[in-house]
């Protein structure tokens with residue numbers, strides 16, 4: 434079955450009255466042959482008839498979570514992922530549109546943005562972790578690595594059907610569609626049983642470990658609050674209790690007042706290198722309005738972000754004269770977070786520290802969680818500012834073809 438509606442009109446999205454700007458992307462829902470859901474987000478209204486003619490089935494089981502009693506964190510065991518597609522040739526890319534000769538994961542001959550359930554998910558299932566898990570188990574069970582059935586949901590987001598392009602290369606309209614897709618999926622996944630927190634992110638570049646070169650990102654619906662977010666929420670609560678103020682508001686105000694690490698500022702957003710940056714390139718992008726999750730963003734805020742983000746991605750590619758390998762993801766409030774405690778923001782960072790040098794997470798970082806950054810955050814900000822705004826017309830230094838590896 435195929436259903437079409439506007440991504441902005443989903444009841445679970447708390448979108449305030451529409452401001453003038455680009456209209457929301459149009460969404461079409463369908464199903465793949467093995468039952469997985471697929472969603473098309475189109476830049477402009479378009480009628481799609483989706484029929485996946487492949488004979489495929491979903492693998493059963495294989496997902497499990499185990500509890501690490503030392504760090505009090507969950508580890509996902511997803512053995513089936515070991516056999517997933519690894520850097521296939523362009524003509525075998527599963528994320529490209531289908532052709533009469535070859536059926537891919539996307540049963541259409543063209544698409545703008547498409548989101549579908551990952552065939553090899555790290556998290557999958559709809560059984561929430563029992564809240565009283567630790568009090569209903571023995572010490573021996575706890576120290577042996579408590580096991581839970583896999584839970585949560587993983588989706589793939591393709592930003593364009595152009596295999597050799599990059600998110601930094603898409604149009605402003607397309608970037609807005611990508612943001613609408615992230616917001617739509619955030620609201621929908623948070624409403625699912627077994628999903629506590631939604632993380633929309635992109636791994637870019639083989640240096641980061643991507644297994645498919647097609648421009649794409651992922652959305653993880655974790656069945657628990659992730660360690661980073663747990664710490665972040667605790668920090669915000671502690672700051673509020675001690676100082677009677679909002680941590681994120683104070684960070685943003687402090688950066689604006691200081692100015693040395695601000696990279697770009699628009700009507701609704703500020704991008705800066707945090708004073709404590711751990712990575713050679715690290716950017717945080719805060720909305721000026723204290724929203725907790727992507728679905729709360731207005732049309733005006735979405736349009737403004739789309740332009741700013743493309744500019745920043747292009748500056749990143751200009752930094753070292755070639756595609757910047759990066760990880761970029763949205764930090765947003767989990768379902769059960771205390772309202773008002775968390776501020777939505779984007780965190781982008783790169784392991785590239787020089788033209789031909791990568792930062793590896795070695796002993797101190799991987800073994801102890803203590804980062805050593807070789808570049809002062811003020812210097813990173815200065816370099817990104819010096820590049821200047823990169824509009825589509827000014828172009829980026831990235832020859833898109835270099836992303837292909839064969």
Ligand SMILES: [Zn+2]
Nearest residue numbers: 526529596647
């Ligand atoms: Zn492709």
